[in-house]
Amino acid sequence: MTAALTSADDRPVSFMNEIAPILTKAGCNAGVCHAKAGNGQNGFQLSLLGFEPQEDYEHLAKEARGRRLFAGSPDQSLLLQKASGRLPHGGGVRLNATSNEYALIREWIKQGAPFDAADAPTLVSFAVEPDHATLARKSETPLHAVARYSDGTIRDVTAMALYETNDVAMAEVTPGGVVKVMDISGNVAVMVRYQGRVAVFSASVPLGAPVDSLPPSKNFIDDQAFANLRVIGVPPSPVCDDSTFIRRVTLDVAGRLPTEEEVSSFLASNEPDKRDQWIDTLLRSTDYADFFAGKWTATLKNRRDDASDTIANFAFHAWVRDSLLANKPYDQFVRELLAATGTVIGNPPVAWYKRVKEPKQQLEDVAQLFLGVRMQCAQCHHHPFERWSQDDYYSLGAFFTQVGRKPSATRGEDLIFHKRGVATATNIKTGIALRPAALGDKLPEIAPDEDPRLKLADWMRSPENPFFAKALVNRYWKHFFHRGLIEPEDDIRDTNPPTNPALLDALAKSFIASGFDMKELVRAITRSQTYQLSELPNEYNLVDRQNYSRYYPRRLQAEVLLDAIDQLAGSQTDFASLPPGTRAIALPDNSYNRSSPFLRVFGRPEGESVCECERVQSSSLAQSLHLINSADIKSKLATAGGRAERLAKADTPPELKVRELYLAAFAREPRANELQTAVAYLNEPRVDANGSTVETQQANRENFQDLIWALINSKEFLFNH
Numbered sequence: 001m002t003a004a005l006t007s008a009d010d011r012p013v014s015f016m017n018e019i020a021p022i023l024t025k026a027g028c029n030a031g032v033c034h035a036k037a038g039n040g041q042n043g044f045q046l047s048l049l050g051f052e053p054q055e056d057y058e059h060l061a062k063e064a065r066g067r068r069l070f071a072g073s074p075d076q077s078l079l080l081q082k083a084s085g086r087l088p089h090g091g092g093v094r095l096n097a098t099s100n101e102y103a104l105i106r107e108w109i110k111q112g113a114p115f116d117a118a119d120a121p122t123l124v125s126f127a128v129e130p131d132h133a134t135l136a137r138k139s140e141t142p143l144h145a146v147a148r149y150s151d152g153t154i155r156d157v158t159a160m161a162l163y164e165t166n167d168v169a170m171a172e173v174t175p176g177g178v179v180k181v182m183d184i185s186g187n188v189a190v191m192v193r194y195q196g197r198v199a200v201f202s203a204s205v206p207l208g209a210p211v212d213s214l215p216p217s218k219n220f221i222d223d224q225a226f227a228n229l230r231v232i233g234v235p236p237s238p239v240c241d242d243s244t245f246i247r248r249v250t251l252d253v254a255g256r257l258p259t260e261e262e263v264s265s266f267l268a269s270n271e272p273d274k275r276d277q278w279i280d281t282l283l284r285s286t287d288y289a290d291f292f293a294g295k296w297t298a299t300l301k302n303r304r305d306d307a308s309d310t311i312a313n314f315a316f317h318a319w320v321r322d323s324l325l326a327n328k329p330y331d332q333f334v335r336e337l338l339a340a341t342g343t344v345i346g347n348p349p350v351a352w353y354k355r356v357k358e359p360k361q362q363l364e365d366v367a368q369l370f371l372g373v374r375m376q377c378a379q380c381h382h383h384p385f386e387r388w389s390q391d392d393y394y395s396l397g398a399f400f401t402q403v404g405r406k407p408s409a410t411r412g413e414d415l416i417f418h419k420r421g422v423a424t425a426t427n428i429k430t431g432i433a434l435r436p437a438a439l440g441d442k443l444p445e446i447a448p449d450e451d452p453r454l455k456l457a458d459w460m461r462s463p464e465n466p467f468f469a470k471a472l473v474n475r476y477w478k479h480f481f482h483r484g485l486i487e488p489e490d491d492i493r494d495t496n497p498p499t500n501p502a503l504l505d506a507l508a509k510s511f512i513a514s515g516f517d518m519k520e521l522v523r524a525i526t527r528s529q530t531y532q533l534s535e536l537p538n539e540y541n542l543v544d545r546q547n548y549s550r551y552y553p554r555r556l557q558a559e560v561l562l563d564a565i566d567q568l569a570g571s572q573t574d575f576a577s578l579p580p581g582t583r584a585i586a587l588p589d590n591s592y593n594r595s596s597p598f599l600r601v602f603g604r605p606e607g608e609s610v611c612e613c614e615r616v617q618s619s620s621l622a623q624s625l626h627l628i629n630s631a632d633i634k635s636k637l638a639t640a641g642g643r644a645e646r647l648a649k650a651d652t653p654p655e656l657k658v659r660e661l662y663l664a665a666f667a668r669e670p671r672a673n674e675l676q677t678a679v680a681y682l683n684e685p686r687v688d689a690n691g692s693t694v695e696t697q698q699a700n701r702e703n704f705q706d707l708i709w710a711l712i713n714s715k716e717f718l719f720n721h
Contacts, residue, residue, distance in 0.1 A: 341451075438456065474489050
């Protein structure tokens, strides 16, 4: 193996294989430096991360009247003077004047700064050694980056490669490729980049605790999840109790709290499979369809910007909801959406083309939402973390260039149709017209009278497709576990590996084998012991955030929380143009956010992006203040005929009334101390501002309002756990 950085000699120095990687390692072609859009810093422009070495050479050697390089006296070259700090440089010192890198650039300039000869060796493959290791906590290991060239030579390019960890809390990596893991157990990866190629090193960091007692596996999910816990030595929490389970799964599948009657019946049942039966009950309910329709219509941009959007929004939402209720196979759902033609009245999925009008928007949204691939970067340059090029970007966009539209009889709505002709998209950089091509796959030539979108849908649903099934199961996994097997959930790439690859593969294979059955996927996830683990950590898994050794609590979504408050308080939120009693999870579009301070404060998405990150799940001071003292919450507590008034009037013991509230709010019986405290408060006489005793009925009503208010503001209520 020959070294990439050698002392100066008579051999030609390669610009592509040696100089360009040095510039990349030094950060010269990073986005914040000379690879900025436009002219780069001070007019010196390089391609992002050196993906276009021929262009970089032109900018470096021929622009600015050749002042950047001076073959007669290499050390006086502007490139070296600025990079070494001998002249003022906004980027600071990037090269030490005594380094091998400096010497190599100096020698190249001395040789006349030539570009590589036509027969010069080119990079064939790139790898990191080792590509996987098991590391003890607080240990380190060196990586070796290896490049193989067309002339058969192999070079150690460790010093010129770039390194980046996917979890800085778990590991850090030095510029020289030494990985140092921290005190957190789990799986971590390091992306290694060199000359437009990437490789990945992954490490398992065991905790090393004994994993002697595991819940019995119920399906393939448990097999893979528990196998990983054994490898990393993290014992899981026990399976949660029935009260926790029914509340958790009802919120996750149906987007609502279970009623006190449902809870009482479930807790009283001795059926061994009652959990599985309850999951099936939820999946048959309209609540499931309402809840997941909201999830899908938000990411599919079912947004109302004008009153004329109403018909399309309602029709599209109804189509999504009905598809979920009927359990339409996922591949069919996607196919009907992508290849939609006609009018929104006759074929509601065409409403998607109302919001996503341009081929580039269509390809980017389809790639991110249905394939888990972010293509936006490749529009202008090679993707910095992936293999996708500009040709890949425009070839994917070519599937949508034959989408035609013309005004329909419905105001503001177009008729969508397939324009006959050869589908092509032009690469704006090269000017080459490209035929439709799927990511990484060539498809047979598409006849002018064939709709390319149907060919795209066929490719997507193929069992060999490496993206389609994985993107969906990873997205749904995050819905139920608060963290995807790949994070972000819509950024699937080799350089962003899953925390449990075997589990992701098993989920995808099962989903394909089921005929892309979304209900069956939900059923498999929620029936698993992994999903049903307690949220309470043991002494070993408190810091675990990626191995699913326990359930990770999360705040209720805006719509779910609003409905939950209404359900507990016995109140109702009315929405314009919708029947009384319509729940927040069933709202068809974003327009209702404007009329609901609650939905705005708690982060209901506006449907402007396919990224689920648009939904705000973090807590804020505004949210706390809204729950504590907003007029909205006060009016719900004081609703005429609401739960507080009904309980105040009921001729039943206060203990039973408190029990009802706890079953409704937490799906459990009150503990002895909770019951004692609540009953004592309810029996406590109230006095007004003047110190006068408040009338008994009013006092009872206000005491129940206070108790419900306290339950609403508890973490146990606000979080799914």
